[in-house]
Each structure stands twice: as structure tokens, then as C-alpha cells.
Amino acid sequence: MPRLNMNKERLSYLRLQYLSGNITSADLTELKSLVNNPDLDAGFSDLAEEIWMAPDSDIQPMSADEANDIYLQVTAAAQQKRPVKLWRRLAVAASVILIAGCGLYFLLNKPNAGLKDTPVYAADALPGKVGATLTLANGKQIALGDASKGELAKEAGVMITKQADGKLIYEVAAVDNDHKLNKLTTARGETYQVRLSDGTMVWLNADSKLTYAASLNVNKGPQERRVKLEGEAYFEVTKNKNSPFIVETGGQEVQVLGTHFNINSYADEPLLSTTLLEGSVRVTTAGSAKQAIVLSPGQQALNQQGNVKVVKANLEQVMDWKQGDFYLNHVNFKTAMRKIARWYNVEVVYDASVSDVIEAGGWISRNKKLSEILQSIEATEQVHFKVEGRKIIVFK
Template identity: 55%
Template sequence: MNLNETDNLLQLADLIAAYHEGKLNVRQKAELEAKLIGDASFKRMFDSFNNKTNVFSDLKVMNGFDTELSLVEFHKRYATPKTFRLWPRIAAATAALVAIAFCIWFYTSPDPDHTPELVSVSEDIAPGKQGATLTLANGKKIRLSDAANGQIAKETGISVTKTADGQLVYEVKETNDNLNQINTLSTAKGETYILTLPDKSKVWLNAASSLTYSAGLMERGHSARLVKLEGEAYFEVAKDKTHPFVVESKGQRVEVLGTHFNVNAYADEPIIATTLLEGSVKVTDGINKQIIKPGEQALNNSGKIKVEEVNIESITDWKNGELYLNHINFKVAMRKIARWYDVEIIYNASVPDDMEIGGWVSRNEKLSSVLKSIESAGLVKFKIEGKKIYINK
């Protein structure tokens, strides 16, 4: 982090202070609005620093203000990624962080007497890991975390290989009727896996999910490439104009020719959420259909499909090793946490359904660290007992 970056952070702290005091003049307001519209990284930084929950969650979790670690985490989360030396700039950078925190603390008037109670832990829980089970057409199950690298299965016309970096790759060796045999890749709670299909499409499978497909990928009697999803997956589909790629889930069909998109179709979620990053997607349920554009999400509630713009980071967080908790429903966030840490959530009746939380948390943290980050906002208290999380207001 260089001095220019530090100066920018201090200027941003001053800007936030003036913003909360109502001291920005017409020109400054216009400049700020133009900057927020034209610079996505600046907007993310501004939104983050303008949310006292985010900043103070970060400060409290960073190993009790371990200065060097705080700077590393601060730089990863808010600054432009680059190689930098810590100690030559550590005082200035820490001053910038403290200045920002002070501005947010002072001008948003929190309760000075409130000290959040840290999460009560009887035994901590490690984060999830890479793992899945492959079920072949003959019923044989292969635990991929236990399987050695290299070819792990060979069905007629198909080779299935586990790569050195722990991914599953299908290759079609010859064309025959056995390509219609059905395989299923499934993850338990606390597992995630990456699969490369025979057409070279790539699938990231989230925790507690399953993907079912024929070994040759083609839908019998049709030209479509068909997979069936339960849970959540992110797709990077290889382009093939003559063979549409179709994802079926809970009565919905998503049809693409080649694109990047995410489908969340967990049984315990009230809606199916299909989010597009690039290309074009057609979402169909019965007679209802919608075509969505990049940055849009189709929300399917029992066949009624609504389209709205969405923050992509909040959708693909799990794929990128994060838990994005900024301005999302608290109970939705806890369902994400429950799947990744393989725990049961038990709510006290005092916890409302419409509460929101904020911040980012790494999916590589232990459960207690994640809960402490959330609890530092003072909205709820957690208690971990074995595989159960008790939540009180």
C-alpha cells in the first residue's frame, strides 16, 4: 500500500464524515455521484466504509487489532490487489483504517455503552472442504476425497478422471448407446466440487447439492445437453449453437447456448434464483418464461417469474471462497452458513424474519470466527453446542 492509496483512504474518511454531516456542497455531491456511478471499485469501498457494521466487524475480528494482520486483511478487502511491503507504510495505513472507523462511529451515533457479547463455543467447527460422491449408472459410489488422482472410472465410451487439483473430468472416447447411462455427482453439507462435463462445460457444485446427467450429456431423443440440479451450482457452459444446454430444477428449465450463470434451487429456499453473468439465458416454468441479461436474476416463486437487477458478488461468493453477508436477510445468510459448516440452526422466538446483516467473511474461517463477525453488530447472540447453533436476539 503506497502513500497515494493511504491519502485516498483518508480523503474517503473525510468524505464520509462530510456526507453524514450534510456538509457536501452541490458540486461535491455531483462529483461524488459521478464517481459512484463510474467507478465500481470506489463504490464498493464507499458502501463498505459507509456501513459501520462492516468496518467494526472487521476491526473486532482481526485478531484483536493485530496490526500487521489487520493491514493484510484490510488491504485484501478494500484496496487494489498488488504486491506490497507491510512495515514501511504500516503506521499510515493503520491510521487510515482507524480514521475511517472513527468517522463512521462518530457520525452514525452508535450506543457507546454497547459491548457485544462474544459467541459462546463449546467446540469449534472447521469450514467445509472439497469433496463429493460420484454415483455411476451401475450404482457404484466413489468418494472423490478418498480416490487417487488419475482415471477413477471407465464406462463404455466414457473416461472419468480425477485431476491433481481435485476436479472431476469426463471425456467421451467413442459414441454408443451407453452414453445415455445416468451419473450423479453429489456433495454433502460442508462439501464443494468442480466438474468438467464431456462438452468441456465446467460446473462448480455448492454444498448439499447434486447434479444428474447422462454420461454423454445429450438428452435421449433430443439435441439438448441436459443436466438436473438439486441445490446450487455455477455453470460455465461451452458454446454449441446446435445443442442448447438445459438445467432442470424443481420444475424449472434454464436454457442457454453458451454462457456463465448461477442457479440456486435448494429445497429449503422459497424461490429458485437464476443469475446471469454473461451471455443470454431463457428461464421457463410451465407457460411462464423470461429472458435475462447479464447482471439480472430471475426469481421463480411457484412458476411466477420476476426479473430484477442483482449484485453479482452476493451470488457467486461461495464459488470465490467467501460468504457475502452485506444487506441480505439474516436467516438466508444462516442457511448458507448451515450448509457450509454442516450445522443445525435453532432460533429463539425473539429473532425476527426480516432482519438484515452486513459484511464479508471468508469461507475458510472456523465457525466461531464467522459468528463473532456477525455478532459484533450487536443484533443477535450465538451459542454453539456440538453441531447446533442457538440464536437469541
């Protein structure tokens, strides 16, 4: 019988090489052999506990409920002889839990690591990129993805420049009360970051539009700082107690003095959501029967045609796009596919066999190709995909 003590140091090395993405094919074969050896299961239980308890920088803190949820997913999948719903975020925890009793399941984090009959699609799509179109007050449009760094234009006494990292910067060059409106638009498959003239930072998700005055409160006076959003954006608002910052969307206004928050106002989503990370905001619905609600950090206002409900926010789920990921754990499958469609600029068509109540699972990077995303989802055996050009057909 193999002795675990002889393999502990080697296994730890191979595990770290695998998680870092630097493992060679020979080492991967050796790792699979060790993990899949039933004679080592008992010893791996002890080793798994040691790794779990050790202060390791590659393990993200999680609650007992989260760990238990992962364990239940894994053990249920092992009993059913089917792949598990483990993507990037779960790989670290799973590589600990799955060392004992579950064989090679944690290696399924990578599409080509141990999967048989990996789906092959007729077409693929690259992930989205940093890019947007800036429309000036005179109608001139600037494709920011193609524009060189440096000064782009001047509007209402404000210099507009593009930095080396692609960020759009508005800087006050001279006081001018002519509030010329600019529009920053991201297409499907684009994201962009802008610093407005008052210092407020805005991250714009794919398929979104932000309309704002170039000289947004350059005098720092008592007037409102008002912008309009279509789609999704995250705001870090510069504090000015005398000048409230107001975000207009199709069905509400969000008013702040200085805070961090996210608004999802896509027209194809059933709910308009406002999520507060820091500070305080007041959400006021549009229409005659106005409803005003003040949010505290960690809360989310869900607005459905003027009816607002406040819930505890899942911040990882809300902020995944800004962090460069898809957080899909316990997310409605069709909601998840709308996120994917916007980022990869594809159309999703559903066969009648696909249920409306399927849940997605896990976490995966938005920097992967579309095929890798679809392969990871197909591994759950809940749905299958056929790709025709920029159309994804989903069937049971």
C-alpha cells in the same frame, strides 16, 4: 504533539503488514497506538485521502455509493459506541476511512484484534472442503474426496478421471449412444467441480446434486444436452448452436446454447433464482401456466412457485460461494445463516426473540472456522450464539 510526517512512512508500512496478515504483536501494538492517538486525527484525514486516491493494488474499486455506505456504517457505530459490521472485504476501504476520527474500529476486522469479551463457544466446526460422491449408472458409489487421482471408471464410452487438483473429468474414449446417467452429490460441507463430456464446466455448491448422462452429446449432434440440478451450481456451458444445454430444476427449465450462469434451487429457499453472467438463457417455468423469460447478462430471474420476476443481479452476492467467501451485505440474516449452515454442516435453531427482518452485513472468507464467523456476526450486537455440538442456537 506528535508529528504526522514522522509517522507517515511507518504507518503505511504497518498498515500493509496488518492487511497482509504478517504483522507482529509488537507492530500491532504500535499501529493501535498511532491510530488511536487523537492528536493525529487531523493529519490522518489528509493521509487517508492520499491512500484512497493512490493506485494501490490492495484496494478494490468501489462506487461512491458503496464508499458512502461504509462511511455511514462506521460513523453510526462510532456514535453508538458499538462494534461495526466490518469483515474482510470492508477492511481495506475501512482502513482508509477509519484512520481519521474512528480510532481502532478498522482493527475489528480480525476477531482477536482489539475486541474485548470475545465470545467463546463450547464447540467449533472446520470449514467445508472439496469433496463429493459420484454414483455410476450401475449404482456403484465413489467417494471422490478419498479417491486417488487417475482413472476412476468408464461409462458409455467415456473415461472418468480425477485430476491432481481434485477436479472430475469426463473424456470421450469411444462413441457410444448409451446414455447412462451419473449423479454427482455434495453433502453439507462439500463443494466440487466437474468437466462434463461435452466440455461444460460445473461447480457444485454444498448440499447439491447434479444428474447427467456420462456421454453427454458425445456425437455433437442435434440432440439436447440435458442435466438435472438440486441445490446450487455455477455453469460454464460449451457452445453448440445445434445442441441446446438444458438444466432442469424442481420448478423450471433453463435453456442455453453457450453461456455462464448460476442456479440456486435449494428446497429450503423461498425463491428459485437463475443469474446470468454471460451470454443468454431462457427460463421456462414448470406446470400448465408456463412462463418463458429471456435473461440478459447481469439479470436474475426470481421464481416463486411459477411467478417469475426479473431483477438486476448482485453478482458478488450470487457468486460469493464460488469465490470462497460469504457475501452478506444487506442479506437477510436467516438467509445468511442457511448459507453458513450448509457449509459447516450444522443445524441452526432460533429463539423466538430473533426477528425475521434482521440484515447481515459485510464479507468474510468461507475458509475460516465456524467460531470466527460467529464472532464476527456477534460483533454487530444484533444476535448472540450458543453452540451445542453441531447445533447453533441464535438468540437476541
